[in-house]
Amino acid sequence: MGTDARMTRQRFLRISSRATAAFQGELGAFSQRAAINIFGPRVDPLPCVAFDGVFEKVMKGEAAVGVIPIENSLAGSIYQNFDLLAQHSLEAIAETYVRIEHHLIADPSSNFGRIRKIYSHPVALAQCRRFLKRLKRIEEISFYDTAGSVKYIREQGLKDAAAIASADAARIYRMKILRRGIEDNRENYTRFLALARKGAFRPGGAKTTVVFGLRNEPGALFKALSVFALRNIDLTKIESRPIHGKPWEYLFYLDLHSDVGSRECRNALRHLQEMTLYFKILGSYKTY
Amino acid sequence: MGTDARMTRQRFLRISSRATAAFQGELGAFSQRAAINIFGPRVDPLPCVAFDGVFEKVMKGEAAVGVIPIENSLAGSIYQNFDLLAQHSLEAIAETYVRIEHHLIADPSSNFGRIRKIYSHPVALAQCRRFLKRLKRIEEISFYDTAGSVKYIREQGLKDAAAIASADAARIYRMKILRRGIEDNRENYTRFLALARKGAFRPGGAKTTVVFGLRNEPGALFKALSVFALRNIDLTKIESRPIHGKPWEYLFYLDLHSDVGSRECRNALRHLQEMTLYFKILGSYKTY
Numbered sequence: 001m002g003t004d005a006r007m008t009r010q011r012f013l014r015i016s017s018r019a020t021a022a023f024q025g026e027l028g029a030f031s032q033r034a035a036i037n038i039f040g041p042r043v044d045p046l047p048c049v050a051f052d053g054v055f056e057k058v059m060k061g062e063a064a065v066g067v068i069p070i071e072n073s074l075a076g077s078i079y080q081n082f083d084l085l086a087q088h089s090l091e092a093i094a095e096t097y098v099r100i101e102h103h104l105i106a107d108p109s110s111n112f113g114r115i116r117k118i119y120s121h122p123v124a125l126a127q128c129r130r131f132l133k134r135l136k137r138i139e140e141i142s143f144y145d146t147a148g149s150v151k152y153i154r155e156q157g158l159k160d161a162a163a164i165a166s167a168d169a170a171r172i173y174r175m176k177i178l179r180r181g182i183e184d185n186r187e188n189y190t191r192f193l194a195l196a197r198k199g200a201f202r203p204g205g206a207k208t209t210v211v212f213g214l215r216n217e218p219g220a221l222f223k224a225l226s227v228f229a230l231r232n233i234d235l236t237k238i239e240s241r242p243i244h245g246k247p248w249e250y251l252f253y254l255d256l257h258s259d260v261g262s263r264e265c266r267n268a269l270r271h272l273q274e275m276t277l278y279f280k281i282l283g284s285y286k287t288y
Numbered sequence: 289m290g291t292d293a294r295m296t297r298q299r300f301l302r303i304s305s306r307a308t309a310a311f312q313g314e315l316g317a318f319s320q321r322a323a324i325n326i327f328g329p330r331v332d333p334l335p336c337v338a339f340d341g342v343f344e345k346v347m348k349g350e351a352a353v354g355v356i357p358i359e360n361s362l363a364g365s366i367y368q369n370f371d372l373l374a375q376h377s378l379e380a381i382a383e384t385y386v387r388i389e390h391h392l393i394a395d396p397s398s399n400f401g402r403i404r405k406i407y408s409h410p411v412a413l414a415q416c417r418r419f420l421k422r423l424k425r426i427e428e429i430s431f432y433d434t435a436g437s438v439k440y441i442r443e444q445g446l447k448d449a450a451a452i453a454s455a456d457a458a459r460i461y462r463m464k465i466l467r468r469g470i471e472d473n474r475e476n477y478t479r480f481l482a483l484a485r486k487g488a489f490r491p492g493g494a495k496t497t498v499v500f501g502l503r504n505e506p507g508a509l510f511k512a513l514s515v516f517a518l519r520n521i522d523l524t525k526i527e528s529r530p531i532h533g534k535p536w537e538y539l540f541y542l543d544l545h546s547d548v549g550s551r552e553c554r555n556a557l558r559h560l561q562e563m564t565l566y567f568k569i570l571g572s573y574k575t576y
Contacts, residue, residue: 071530072530073530073535073536074530074532075530076367076529076530079364079367185532185533187532187533187534187535189535218517218520218521218522218523219517219520219522221513221523221526222510222513222514222516222517222523223517225509225510225513226510228510229506229507229510229511232506232507233506234506234507235506235509235510236536237528237536237538238509238526238528239528240525240526240527241364242359242360242361242362242363242364244362244473244475245473245475246475247361247475247477248361248524248525250525
């Protein structure tokens with residue numbers, strides 16, 4: 001744990017009596033690893049079945065923070081979480097990156113030759129396509145979660161099944177790694193955001209995320225981006241999502257390399273609001 | 289069928305001995321309806337299991353055209369098809385919009401009170417959430433295709449099951465519509481592109497789609513969009529997708545309200561290529 005993580009954890013423990021981080025998936029999920037990156041190893045994990053459950057736990061105060069994946073370097077944005085960010089009034093307070101390394105995991109008493117079924121999340125299965133293609137007579141089974149598939153094989157006592165998941169999941173459920181690093185592409189990273197209720201943390205950090213809607217008129221997006229280009233503020237990401245009930249109109253999500261506390265960022269966002277129909281700062285935060 | 293559709297169909301029949309349109313899903317899929325919008329009712333349907341199969345059928349000449357959904361007004365872009373467009377050298381030759389109306393469909397000898405299971409594509413199930421929430425003791429089953437779920441219930445002779453799919457699917461499989469228009473939001477449209485091999489059609493039309501990659505430097509996207517803003521060319525859509533092997537670098541997809549044959553569009557695209565690392569015109573086409 002670096003100094004930054006320790007400081008965040010201290011701030012975090014100070015503001016909350018229960019140092020609990022909600023995330024989607026079972027214990028050993030990559031999201032839990034992200035929570036540890038940010039808040040340190042003593043953070044209390046609160047597994048949730050679905051992403052909207054993570055938002056709800058934080059909204060209700062059952063968890064001090066929630067940790068959600070927002071983008072994978074291969075699969076792209078996790079669009080559902082962009083929509084949930086716009087729908088809820090939570091604040092992004094930190095980001096971190098986790099290298100996604102997939103392992104083939106089975107019961108300690110099993111071995112590679114006995115495996116006939118492989119369970120995992122469909123995105124993980126897709127990211128191990130080359131490895132899976134080489135196997136014969138194997139059935140792939142889509143599961144709601146990578147770590148959850150390890151837990152399932154353990155609980156069911158399956159000896160002819162393996163799961164694709166993290167090393168953390170293998171350790172937590174005391175299972176054996178049969179094959180390491182079976183992902184097709186090693187440039188496989190997921191970016192996570194930590195979320196908290198508004199005002200729980202003092203905002204600030206090198207990155208700021210905003211969401212806005214524009215009038216549907218020529219040049220609207222170009223003009224919106226000009227407020228950052230004119231002030232040499234770098235964009236690291238743009239995403240668009242449909243607005244329900246207004247076909248072919250979009251909300252735009254921008255990540256800026258700028259602290260919301262800086263004069264240039266404040267000026268750019270004020271300028272932006274001259275042309276937006278809807279505008280919200282989703283957070284200004286540090287990278288862990 | 290409007291005059292435009294008839295003219296396209298004539299051009300289409302002239303260039304191909306087999307007037308075949310490949311699409312993902314079973315007979316009665318919304319994609320087949322899109323193919324009929326564009327090419328007329330006599331187009332020969334070629335159902336495919338997956339989207340990449342549609343691209344392959346057209347690449348190999350087994351189908352003269354392929355029809356793919358590209359964006360839904362509620363669910364957003366169909367990202368897999370953006371990736372497939374960049375990977376294949378096919379050309380978009382037409383677009384059309386289909387209103388997505390979901391019906392609850394069952395065996396003619398069944399009735400609403402007997403239904404215990406509902407099959408459909410997960411996106412269709414999600415779009416009928418309010419209707420499904422009101423039902424008690426119903427099991428939802430995710431299926432690979434809406435029309436395919438009607439076909440499955442028919443073939444298996446299930447009387448306690450219903451499917452969510454189009455009116456076309458009910459008609460084709462001679463099934464009964466139990467409840468009409470069960471979608472949560474009526475502003476539910478899907479935009480489809482028709483694809484052909486390069487050179488099979490003369491390009492041209494009110495819309496042009498391009499894909500490009502930029503240097504990872506401040507203001508790059510702003511400068512790229514300036515080539516259109518400076519010439520009053522309207523953007524109707526921007527999409528970004530990750531580049532595999534280059535974490536946090538993106539390919540951008542733009543839809544322009546401009547004919548690639550016009551001088552202003554040619555100038556803008558030449559200007560754009562001064563700053564792109566990768567550039568491809570995916571098509572210039574009419575709307576049906």
